Amino acid sequence: MQVWDDEQWLQNFWMRKATFLDLCVELALVPQLKDTRIRAALLVKMHMAITAWKLATLDCYRLVANQFGVGKLTVGAVLMQVCRAINCILLQRTVTLGNVRVIVDGFAEMGFPNCGGLIDDTHIPILAPDHLAMEYINRKGYFSMVLQALVDHRGHFTVINARWSRKVHDAHIFRNTGLYRKLQVGTFFPDQKITVGDVEMTIVIPGDTAYPLQTWLMKHDMENLDSSREWFNNRLSRCRMTVECAFGRLKACWRCLYGRLDFDADNIPIVRAACCTLHNLCEVEGEKFAQGWSGEADYLAAEFEQPDTRAIRGSQRGAIRIREALRQHFENENQ
Incomplete structure (x- = not known):
């Protein structure tokens, strides 16, 4: 977030930092990705980064988990949460006939x-x-x-x-x-x-x-x-x-x-x-x-x-x- 330029973002997440952050704002509306009284959820940015990395590479769950310092089961759970959220919030608005x-x-x-x-x-x-x-x-x-x-x-x-x-x-x-x-x-x-x-x-x-x-x-x-x-x-x-x-x-x-x-x-x-x-x-x-x-x-x-x-x-x-x-x-x- 602090060091990479747009080219580095593109090479790793297939999108620039601004697009990534806009997407995180959209996903922050999903209840499953918010903090709760019981525990603090992973930051939405981390959810999206884990998901984008997994989708954009051939890395297995273990490699993605090591990359972000989380467990393998966490990677699988986060991936499906974010993919469902993307489909719920953006699919009908983005995959559409248009003009x-x-x-x-x-x-x-x-x-x-x-x-x-x-x-x-x-x-x-x-x-x-x-x-x-x-x-x-x-x-x-x-x-x-x-x-x-x-x-x-x-x-x-x-x-x-x-x-x-x-x-x-x-x-x-x-x-x-x-x-x-x-x-x-x-x-x-x-x-x-x-x-x-x-x-x-x-x-x-x-x-x-x-x-x-x-x-x-x-x-x-x-x-x-x-x-x-x-x-x-x-x-x-x-x-x-x-x-x-x-x-x-x-x-x-x-x-x-x-x-x-x-x-x-x-x-x-x-x-x-x-x-x-x-x-x-x-x-x-x-x-x-x-x-x-x-x-x-x-x-x-x-x-x-x-x-x-x-x-x-x-x-x-x-x-x-x-x-x-x-x-x-x-x-x-x-x-």
Whole structure:
């Protein structure tokens, strides 16, 4: 607190001192983190420092405990208290859709019209759970849980779903979310339509081949590839790089997500949601992301290769018409 400059804060906690202190002010409102008549609680700053250190490194509980002069059990208790507090106070305010007009305009500048977000998922390695462990082994042979998210044009998470194991197909996870139900009935985005060619198009979200083609969800066209379809696929892939980079920055900063999460299975979604919240908070505060962090994270990621997605077939006729109209539109722009 007295000696480190902002660069040292960034290297150790992924945020500057001012952002750290603002976060501590928010967390001081949580009853569990206040002093009591029975005993003096650890200072909120110490709670947040222990949590940030544990989330930002691959250190085990013993190393974190030694770093801060507390017991291993204290580290575990503090970590879950703070993660729950972050989710309670900041999650709904930070992981939120925001201004749809700004998001649509942002994606339009990338070359994709009337786009409200990007859907994707990533596998987070975990230790073997005590119960039903086989349900958590993915196609690459390691234990994992799926984090599915919708991100905006800046790479900020607007919706997250962190509770599923890998035995379930990506499309099945998506169909069992509130996001899917709202998109199906047209209540998630405002009723904003444009005309592409002679086809009316609502706000859409691009996804990969693991997701079902819908009037509100566009994905790659892999059948009968020709130059126009390649243009469509390239435009969609270029846009979808935003969500891939968002997951990359999330894991590069909060590296516990690379280290076989050593938490109880019921607590893992809480920790992952807190990491996504901190990701958005740091991005909004303009925290610097050093490119060297990505290289270090890539080294960690090599041990846990992401499983291939299984393509899902079947399409709505209206969705095919919209995709064909976009394909023609992109081809005309290229010409």
